[in-house]
Amino acid sequence: MMRMSLVIAVVFFGFIVHGSSAAFNPVDSFLIACGSSQNVSFQGQAFVPDSFQSSFLLKSEGDTVFSATDFSAPSPIYRSLRIFTEPSSYEFDIRQKGRHWVRLYFHPLPNSGHDLRSAPLTVVTENFVLLNNFTFKNQNQSYLFKEYIVNVTSDSLSINFVPSNNSITFVNAIEVVSVPDYLIPDQALDLSPATPFSGLSEVALETIYRLNMGGPLLTPQNDTLGRTWENDVKYLHVNSSAVNVSASPGTIKYPPGVTAETAPNLVYATAEAMGNPNVANLNFNVTWVFSVDPSFVYLVRLHFCDIVSMAMNDLVFNVYINSDIAIASLDLSSKTGGLAVPYYKDFISNSSTNSSTMYVSVGPDVMANTANAILNGLEIMKISNGAGSLDGPSPVDGFLLKSRSKKSKTGIVIGSVVGAAVAMGFMALCWWCFMARKSKTSTHPSHPWLSLPLYGNSQTMTKGSTISQKSGTASCVSLASTNLGRLFTFQEIMDATNKFDESLLLGVGGFGKVYKGTLDDGIYVAIKRGNPRSEQGLAEFHTEIEMLSKLRHRHLVSLIGYCDERSEMVLVYEYMANGPLRSHLYGTELPSLSWKQRLEICIGAARGLHYLHTGAAQSIIHRDVKTTNILLDENFVAKVADFGLSKTGPSLDQTHVSTAVKGSFGYLDPEYFRRQQLTEKSDVYSFGVVLMEVLCSRPALNPVLPREQVNIAEWAMTWQKKGMLDHIMDPALVGKISPASLRKFGETAEKCLAEQGVDRPTMGDVLWNLEYALQLEETSSALTDIDENSTNHIADIPLQPFDNSINMIDVAHSGTDDDAEDVTTSAVFSQLVNPRGR
Structure with missing residues (x-):
């Protein structure tokens, strides 16, 4: 009863605060009730019929309007729909370029004359696939609501509905609403490894989870941006590990750069803190578990507000996303300069160890005075992949290309002018490259990224190491004097990976994706393609080539070569058939x-x-x-x-x-x-x-x-x-x-x-001890075999003790000949190599 009273009080205060604050007024706001003949009131807003086309245009052939008074529908917005039998689109006039909400509502109304539950739903914009062949068939849900953020860079936005062959598609309602530019910055922190990630303005986002930790469900009426925030309890790994805490929303003090559009008062005025999970060690973590698609990367936004401390610097805790530490020793009051001041942080992460699960945890810092941790709000948004899709690989590239071809014809003229300029620039560049190669005053050729010491790597050099076999003129960089490995053209990389076929994907890391490739001589390689939107790629590209070009060892992965063409950063390694140890x-x-x-x-x-x-x-x-x-x-x-x-x-x-x-x-x-x-x-x-x-x-x-x-x-x-x-x-x-x-x-x-x-x-000592452990295992196995197969019983043979303080492997071994290491090791264990006797 006390907990329920607290929630009611918080909601009451929230309404007062919300009502007294100035709501965000979007420049573009389209609320469309598809197929309806009259306005529809939903969540305090008026949706207009799609037949009323003053600032948007419905382009459709053969469509069918279906409206019903089915009061079993989840809400009024789902009581009408428009059915499409041919590719159709809603085109919106955009007055303010930038990010926009795109919200879609679907509910397969009965008695429409069509099997809507089996109808595949495919929705695309000019640049992104939002929904790909979703059907309600075999789904437990009766309706579908999708929320996206799309960056609109032109004067119009087209939302296209694409029926599959000999099928139909439908939609009940559409929202296209401006989003404040500052809501989603262009950068976030990538966690694998911890480096800046930029380029969020170039992708589309889909809201997967939006949680109000420790607080009630917040509907669009409680949010200036019309968002829904659900309670977090069902995502807690252990319910008793967290306890909800709250403060009066009137005590929340927004700092510069954080507003009610970032998250409502009611999000920052409630939180989950550490509860009593009935474990002996009080330094446990509070963990939330989420199902995600492992083939996508996610933007994770964490909202914090210290509403539990009585004094500054009392609350210090750690924040984890999967197995990565997102924030270590987070002192909220130190970050914000006060108590009850909102703070948020964005991260880029994927699922946990390529599974379909993501974990978010908070837990106390072992050095802190107080064993407590809190989280006020959480948003998880899917980031569109390299194909511009938020729902698997794009099956509708042809439609996207057709849509893009409808752009203004002035693009042809502009393209011609730009093409001529590029051609002239290319000729000038070739002349410059020719002169640079003739110049004897330059010790090493200029390079757009690399300024590296020159080391040979004879183990990985191929007959094409100094120039590409297919095209020696594709890049003006000559590697004849660098010996950094084979210089590949980007076309060779494309051919080796079948144009980066996703079926050849070996894994994804902080630098980018790794593909299995086949060179023209049939040799398998691993091809790591840098992510152009990741700032860490440049530094990692430098370091990888610098390190591997001067290292050669049978237990280090060999660098075969690289490609630096078309603003690409591609590294080519020897192929490791059995993949990672994990x-x-x-x-x-x-x-x-x-x-x-x-x-x-x-x-x-x-x-x-x-x-x-x-x-x-x-x-x-x-x-x-x-x-x-x-x-x-x-x-x-x-x-x-x-x-x-x-x-x-x-x-x-x-x-x-x-x-x-x-x-x-x-x-x-x-x-x-x-x-x-x-x-x-x-x-x-x-x-x-x-x-x-x-x-x-x-x-x-x-x-x-x-x-x-x-x-x-x-x-x-x-x-x-x-x-x-x-x-x-x-x-x-x-x-x-x-x-x-x-x-x-x-x-x-x-x-x-x-x-x-x-x-x-030292690693030498570690190596020695592991060799010893292996010999002990082999000796034991051999003695077991003798005991089982011989008629003579042989008593246990005592092994001479080894002095672990002596680093046997460090004895005179060459830095360029790894075989010396093996010779030394063999000498040390010569008495144990044949455990049956000397």
């Missing part, structure tokens, strides 16, 4: 790896990292060691990949490199995170997390688990210190690991995960 541990249906396979993979990755730390003139710190960056070839040989975040290590007179924190949360070295001081031991910590993932076959972070199990490093260490790692390891390994091998593996991981970097081993 996909063989969890989240897929792939066969489980044996313990020996897992050890060999860990050893291979450790060799690659050890080479990075010791094999070059100056050490290289990978900075993003994780199971998705350890790739497996066709023989399950592990190779370390993705050097976009790599950093040159400290020089001889330094102990660390001071740099901003980058990496993947769950793998981050806590010492590096706190002090922003990077060392090789940061990679060692991350590798320790990888070892526990390999043993337990679960993600580094899983926010849906109880608080003490969320972080695998913390959870596994509690069991390791009890000597009971076998209780949490992958069930597929139970009874299949030698206790001695498991013990050595656990000790190695424990040392890697030491809180202080000085207490961690």
Whole structure:
């Protein structure tokens, strides 16, 4: 009763505040009741019939109007509709260019003379696919409401309804309403890895979730932009983990840059705070779980307002999206300069480990005085893909092209003029390139992006490494003196990937998408295409080429070449047939790896990292060691990949490199995170997390688990210190690991995960211990075979103890010849290679 009274009071105050505030007045506002013969009142607004065409035009052939007085419809707006038998469109005159809401209402009315529940709904604008062949058939819902944000850059907006062959389509109502330009900035923070993302003005957005945390349902009457905010309870992973808190909406003080259009008072005046989930550790996270389409990327907006603190700087907490930390140690009052002041933050994220689930969590900072965390509001919006679609790949490209061809004929004239100018510019550019190549005063050719040291990479050089095989004139950049690998033309990249066919997609990262490609000589490659809207791409492109062009090792993924044509940033690598290690541990249906396979993979990755730390003139710190960056070839040989975040290590007179924190949360070295001081031991910590993932076959972070199990490093260490790692390891390994091998593996991981970097081993020490764990496993297996197959019983053969403090792998190994490392290792373990006897 008290909770209900509180909600009623909040709503009452909200109406007062809403009524007293000046509502946003959109320049463009079209509210259309399709097929109706009269105005329809809905949610406090008047929708006009689509036969009333003063500022919009309905273009249709063979359409059918159907109106009914079906009071079983969800609301009056769904009681009429217009049916289309041919492609049709509503064209709106736009007075103010910029972002606009496009809201669509669908309800298959009965007795229309058509099977509307089976009618496929496809809706497109000039540039975007909004809806693609949706049908109500086999759906539990009786109506469909869709809300989009589209950036209109011309004087008109066309919304097209496209029936499938020999079918029909329909619509009940349409809204096209201006959106304030400041509502969606052009930039947000990409979380994988944490770098700025720009280009939101060039995409379309679809509202997937909009939640009022801890508060009531807010309808368009309570929102100056006509939005609906639902309550969050049904999305909570554990209902008892959160408790709703509230304040009087009149106490909310909007700062500059945040208005009621950002979110209503009632969103910031209510929140979910940490409740009582009945767990021993009070430092748990409050987690919300959402179903999403893993093939899309999402804009996630988090709304905060400190309505629980009595004093400044009392509330400090962490915010997570999936396994990434979105905001660390968020002190709201410090950010806003006061209490009860709204604050919001935008992020770019996709689903969790390519599944159909997204997690959003808040939890206390371990260094904070108060164990509490809050969230006031949440919006999740789907971002249109590279095909301009919000509903899968575009099946209606022909219609879009036809629609675009109706633009003003003046475009032809403009195109001709621009084409002539481009042709003249191209000739001038070719002349400049010719003169530049003849010039002997320039040591290296100019390059639009690269200013890199020149290192050979003989392992990855091909016969076409200095010039493209197909077209040596497609780019004016000559690589004859750079030896950075093969320079591909963009056409070669297109041919190799079948024009970036989505069926060849291997994965998506912060830099861009990775495709499987086939070169003209039949060799398979992995082609990473930079996302032009991601600012991180340029820096990662630089770093990747710079690092891989001077590194050669059997356990590092080789760079074959790159393309810098048509403003594209494309990297071409050797193809790793078995993909990332993570996909063989969890989240897929792939066969489980044996313990020996897992050890060999860990050893291979450790060799690659050890080479990075010791094999070059100056050490290289990978900075993003994780199971998705350890790739497996066709023989399950592990190779370390993705050097976009790599950093040159400290020089001889330094102990660390001071740099901003980058990496993947769950793998981050806590010492590096706190002090922003990077060392090789940061990679060692991350590798320790990888070892526990390999043993337990679960993600580094899983926010849906109880608080003490969320972080695998913390959870596994509690069991390791009890000597009971076998209780949490992958069930597929139970009874299949030698206790001695498991013990050595656990000790190695424990040392890697030491809180202080000085207490961690070097990668050479880690490698030595993993080799030892493998030999213990092979010795145990061999003895088991002898015991089972021999008539003579042989007692346990004691192994000579090894001095773990000695780094055996560091003995004289060349920075350019990885075979020396194998020779050294073989010498060290010569007595154990044949465990049956010497």
